[in-house]
Amino acid sequence: MDARTAATPALTLVGHAVQAAIIDLDGTMIDTLGDFHAALSRLMDELGLPAVSREQVEHRIGKGSEYLVLQTLRIHLRDDQAQDLYPRAIETYQRIYGTINGQYSNPFPGVPEGLASLKAAGLRLACITNKPTRYARELLDLKGLLQHFEVVNGGDAFPRKKPDPMPLVETCKQIGLPTAVVLMIGDSQNDALAARAAGCPVALVTYGYNHGEPVRAVDADGFADRIGDLLPA
């Protein structure tokens, strides 16, 4: 086999030989808490409901917009009231989010250069997020990160979202690699559960959201303060 047809050589990261990384978006690459807080604040205002705090929003990020909106309504409404209001609320929220996407968010420290060094080390990169695909692509593009990714799959790309393994398994098929050689890099238990169920090794960043719980308590193969720290010194 000559150099052009040889498979991508594996790189040992967090104890596993890997050829690609699937990277989560919110809480891992981009600090989007400001976008979520602005969009939910506008939503609550339009619905005539009390304001939400940044902390309330932070603890509900990472399981997709549907979960975020329903759980936010439940802060002030009974379950049946929240369910009744939900169809209008989610439609309004998605419209508002589209006008806010990227305005109150920034890549975490070390992310642009970390992605560049993972690529330079020979890893192929894909992004999986529970955010809708169109908003994920738009945000990565606005922050100058989209060009690093072969594939971007949002929460609407497959019938099931993380923590279900489906998005990871299907993305590995799209890039033609077995799950065992694809490292999931995320910020939350949601990412780790999906990775474990898919058979992907998993590393978590220490600065993300993790549903308001300490991230180091999550079952993962490694932790990193910056994405680039995952590379061998």
Ligand SMILES: O=C(O)COP(=O)(O)O
């Ligand atoms: O909850 C969301 O919408 C996105 O979260 P994720 O990018 O961490 O998957």
Ligand SMILES: [Mg+2]
């Ligand atoms: Mg996340």
